[in-house]
Amino acid sequence: MRPVTLKDVALRAGVSPKTVSRVINGELHVRPEVRAAVQRIVDELDYRPNAFARSLSSSRSYLLGLFLDDPGSGYAADLQLGALMRCRERSYHLVVEPLDITAPNWAGQIIDSIRALRLDGAILTPPICDSEALLDLLDSEGLAYVRISPRGDATRSGLIEMDDRSAAREMTEHLIGLGHRHIGFIKGDPAHSVSLKRFEGFTDAMTAAGLTLRPGDVREGDFSFRSGLRIGEEMLGGTAFPSAIFASNDDMALGVLITAMRLGIGVPDRLSVAGFDDAPTSRAAWPQITTIRQPKGEMAAGAVDILVDPSYRASPTSAHFRRLLDYELVDRLSTGPNTRDGSSQRS
Template identity: 35%
Template structure:
């Protein structure tokens, strides 16, 4: 008897000669397939007119087709770049993105995240720094069966649950660039206390000076919060020094822009009187004058990989898509804010 009714995923798998898992991966645009298999399954889907039922699949998985982005980060551009990367990974799939800011200083932070994950029944979650550095939060995700990937500046987890960058080495390369230009009195605008990225970037800065035999007195270091305003405050203090630094490295572009703002207010020309380097390569780096030399942090690529690690897993394969890269290299982008000192 000829079969009637809507075609099912079982029909697609049987005719294509593959498993249901493979059909699911084709539907979700998983990268873990060769082109021949993908095309064969897509052809059968087209011939049968099969339409996936996300509600039924979500019920079977006891999860919605939602990927969460959980963050507590003062850098709005970083969050936007992370969203961009995740949305690139989700394009053409059944998955949607849900963004949830939290307060890492709150006594109820873990409970707040738990309620969010359970209420939304998320398929998985991407955790941005600094909350990605919280091991208890990662264990919470595991305990309620929510897939997770942590983003950060150092290896915090196994490759299936982590994407990281080489912040420390990248900052060392950036400071070496200043040293090669002849700078010896280099100021430092730090990131917020408690951020692993801030610690990694400071270590990279201090390593470059130490290897070059250059002293780093406490007076040449100023605290920052990753915000533009904190860059202004830090620059006011550093540029009040006598003698003042001939170059300043700031731990992100927002603070570096604040440094350039103060320098121009004081009649200093960048880079003739003061060289400046930032970190991130956000839009502000190429929009200010002079364009900012900075370290390009591949946040969108990292977020894309994090999302792909999550959606490439299936209900019967929770080992994670470790084939997605876990390490992303930051690179120095040379623009017009650095030159040799005139003194």
Template identity: 35%
Template sequence: MPRTRKEPDARADFRGKAATINDIARLAGVSKKTVSRIINRSPLVRGDTREKVEALMREVGYVPDPLARGLAFRRSFLIGMIYDNPTAQYIVDIQYGALDALRDSGFELVVHPCDSRSPDYVTGVRRFVQQQKLHGVMLVPRVSEDQALCDMLNEIGCRYARIAAVSLDGPEKMVVTHDRDGAAEVADYLQTLGHRDVAMITGPAAYRSAIERTEGFVGALQRRGIELPKSRLVEAGYTFESGVAAAEKLLGAKKRPTAIFCGNDEMAAGVYRVALRMGIQIPQQLSVVGYDDSPLASRLWPPLTSVRRDTRDTGRMAAAMLLQNEAGSRPLSSVRPHLVIRDSCQPPA
């Protein structure tokens, strides 16, 4: 039998080094421009040519250089994520959502933490955007609530997507999380259980999310005939430590509330710590509700009732918004919260 000719292994040419776009063009027998069109999903390439080149790129492990692509197209293939948020799990979930949207798009995600209380932080963000030549930026609360930052981005021609509790911009730039509605659902639930002496540990007053959650909770109670005195509203910082300090104030009072709603799960965990130390049983003597429904909520004991907002989906929506070529006219992007009931609440004794 005649021996069949063995096809050469393309990977043999690149042992110890990375293939370039010129290598791919040479091995595939096409022009560099054709390879570039295939990388950028141009429709101007025949199907069989596209399949052959893509198979070759997979074989040799070729990965397009986003910086080189940016130079060729006079723009970057980088999406920025700008944040100043004390809740680590929230930031991680937003990133995962953004990466979901960017997968197989040719774009990469770069993150930029900042201190929005610093007087020159807007200048710092401007420098970051211009140095990286970003295609667009995702703005995460609380920086998404800063109009001066958005005005700067408009001035330098950088597209952005804002994530916020309420609509602060045109629908092509907003993902709204409707925090007021989630907090109102908590008030309705606690009142249905029979709680009338309730308290709330709020987030920082500078955060729009904290304002919306507080007003949503207080307003829903008022509609049910329950007035929340100022002594039952304690501001904290969306952190475990600030939740501990706020819980000590509420649970150390001569008359303690029968239920506490916390502006996020981290602060609710702080309430659990103080209740345990003081010998207060949850939920027999104190009902507790959180917000975010982070992984922490189901890991506490008893498992924490919490408002779920799909944070990962929020990040996906914001990143996908930046990949659209034209904003056009479209409906507002929304993520609706809902209460997840677990074992941390029961009717008051």
């Protein structure tokens, strides 16, 4: 069978090929009822636009770039999947670009990529989304971009984020509600904007509950499993340790969990462990890790939606393109009531 063409869709929908093209390309000036009718025929016929032909017939490439500092992380994998699925729905394609802005030639590399690929837009993830030099470069190239969880000027571009501070506060309040008073905290990579926000949420809850931090209760990690193992050794290896530890992401929480088990500290009967992100590691661990479900896939999908919106390039600083998504506390088996009768001593 021959492939379905744009003309086939137009004939079936009773509209012109130009109207079908406008609907597929997300252009304005199409009546909602016409757009819905055309989209229904597109779905029924399973029409797939030819990306090469589309790019030749317009000034767009229908390619979006996802720029990441660590493409191998679980966080990055969830972002990639969310962006990829939404691009497929919007008849766009995704290019994943690793970017190390500490490299001496990073600017030349990204300019080469932008010009060679003719990207229509870029999704910037932390911490590179906070690089003023990068933002200035993209502005000079005229490339539209959307930032995920940035630290800097919220009015500079479209952005997608969640309230990391409130989420961390809620998790800390959850631990306090279980009777924990001696709670340790592991910070994330200081280069990431969310690291400070999560620590602030933790201290907000501790202060509100009238709880004081003891020396060594707060340690700095880097979001890696290895740092969770190291800090787990530091916090649990002595004669006294917290009844609960809240790590800024699930990879570090897993490191603490494994260290506790190696030291013979039962989880959650003698130590509660909480994480952040709802990464695959939080569900693969045993016991499964209590965590904050961050809508990473939805954040990336939302960034795609903004970039393909025809009105975005005309008003990228509009508040309409600054979106706050919800989170969810997922209560699993790695946390439980404090049963250590007020003592932090190992038996």
